[in-house]
Amino acid sequence: MSKKYAEDSLSIVIPSFNEAGNIERVVRESLGVLQGLTDTFDIVVIDDESEDESPQILKRLSEEISQLTVIRNEPRKGCHPSSLVGFKAAKGNYQYFIPGDGQIPADEITKFVDCAKEGNDVVYSWRVQRADPPHRRYVSSFYNWVLRTFLGIKIHDTDSSSLLTKRAVDELLPHVDSGGAFITVDILLRAERMGMNIGEVKIRHLPRTAGVATGLNFKDTLIAMGGFFKMGWWLLNQRDGGKKES
Numbered sequence: 531m532s533k534k535y536a537e538d539s540l541s542i543v544i545p546s547f548n549e550a551g552n553i554e555r556v557v558r559e560s561l562g563v564l565q566g567l568t569d570t571f572d573i574v575v576i577d578d579e580s581e582d583e584s585p586q587i588l589k590r591l592s593e594e595i596s597q598l599t600v601i602r603n604e605p606r607k608g609c610h611p612s613s614l615v616g617f618k619a620a621k622g623n624y625q626y627f628i629p630g631d632g633q634i635p636a637d638e639i640t641k642f643v644d645c646a647k648e649g650n651d652v653v654y655s656w657r658v659q660r661a662d663p664p665h666r667r668y669v670s671s672f673y674n675w676v677l678r679t680f681l682g683i684k685i686h687d688t689d690s691s692s693l694l695t696k697r698a699v700d701e702l703l704p705h706v707d708s709g710g711a712f713i714t715v716d717i718l719l720r721a722e723r724m725g726m727n728i729g730e731v732k733i734r735h736l737p738r739t740a741g742v743a744t745g746l747n748f749k750d751t752l753i754a755m756g757g758f759f760k761m762g763w764w765l766l767n768q769r770d771g772g773k774k775e776s
Contacts, residue, residue: 533567533569534640535567538568538623539624540564540624540625541572541621542571542573542574542625543620543625543628544556544560544573544627545610545613545615545629545630546629547578547584548581548582550582550584550587550741552738554587554591556631557588560628561595561597563636563639567640571622572620572622573595573599574598574600574616575600576602577600578608579603579604579605585602611713614706617694618699618703623695624642625694625695625699627694628691631738633661633662634734634736638655638691638734641731641732641733642693642731645693646695648729650727650728651695651698651726652698652721652729653731654718654729654730654731655687656685656690656733657687657690658733661736662738674686674687681715681719685718685730688714688715689711691733702720702726705724
C-alpha cells in the first residue's frame with residue numbers, strides 16, 4: 531500500500547523552550563507520523579536557549595534519528611520567531627509548525643497538507659476547543675477579535691500552528707519583519723498582498739501534560755501591540771496606492 535504523500539516531501543518544525551518533559555514524545559510522534567506518510571521528510575527542532583534538560587535530550591535524539599536537525603537559539607527568540615528559523619532550515623515542500631509542548635498532535639499535518647493541495651500556500655489552524663486555562667483562552671480570543679475588527683483578518687486563530695508551502699517560505703518569509711506572536715499576522719497580511727491563497731483547518735488541541743506555558747507575558751504583549759500598529763500603518767499605505775509585493 532502506497533503512502534498518502536509518497537510523492538511529496540514533508541517537514542515538521544518544532545520550536546521548544548524548557549520542554550524536557552514533552553520534547554522527546556513530540557519528536558518521536560512526529561517521526562512516526564511522517565514515516566507513515568512519505569519516505570522524504572525531515573524534523574527541525576529549534577531549542578530556544580532552554581535551561582532544562584532539553585539540550586541533552588535533543589542531542590541524544592539527533593544521534594539516533596538521521597532526519598532530525600536541532601538548532602539552538604542564542605539568545606532566546608520566542609516561539610514564533612523560532613518557527614521562522616525552522617522554516618528556513620526545513621527542506622520539505624510542505625512545512626508544518628507545531629510547538630514543543632505536545633498540545634497540537636503531529637498527525638494533524640494531513641489536514642494542513644490536504645488544504646495546501648487545494649491551492650493554499652499558507653494554512654492556519656483553528657483550535658475550536660482549546661485545552662488551555664481560562665485566562666489564556668480569554669486573552670487569545672480578545673487578541674483575535676481585535677485583529678478581525680481592526681485589520682479585517684478572517685482567520686479565527688492566528689497564534690496557533692500553521693503550514694507553509696516551500697513557495698511561501700522562499701517568496702514570502704524574506705518580507706516578514708515583525709517580531710513575537712505578531713509574525714503570524716505579518717505572514718497572513720503579506721501573503722494576501724502577494725496574491726497567495728490562505729486556508730484554515732480545525733484541529734484538536736490537547737491539555738498540557740508536563741512543563742509550564744511561557745508564551746503569554748508582558749514583553750510579548752508589547753511586541754504584539756507594536757506589530758499591530760506597524761502593520762496597520764503598512765496596510766494604510768498599501769491601500770493608499772501602494773504596489774503589491776513581489
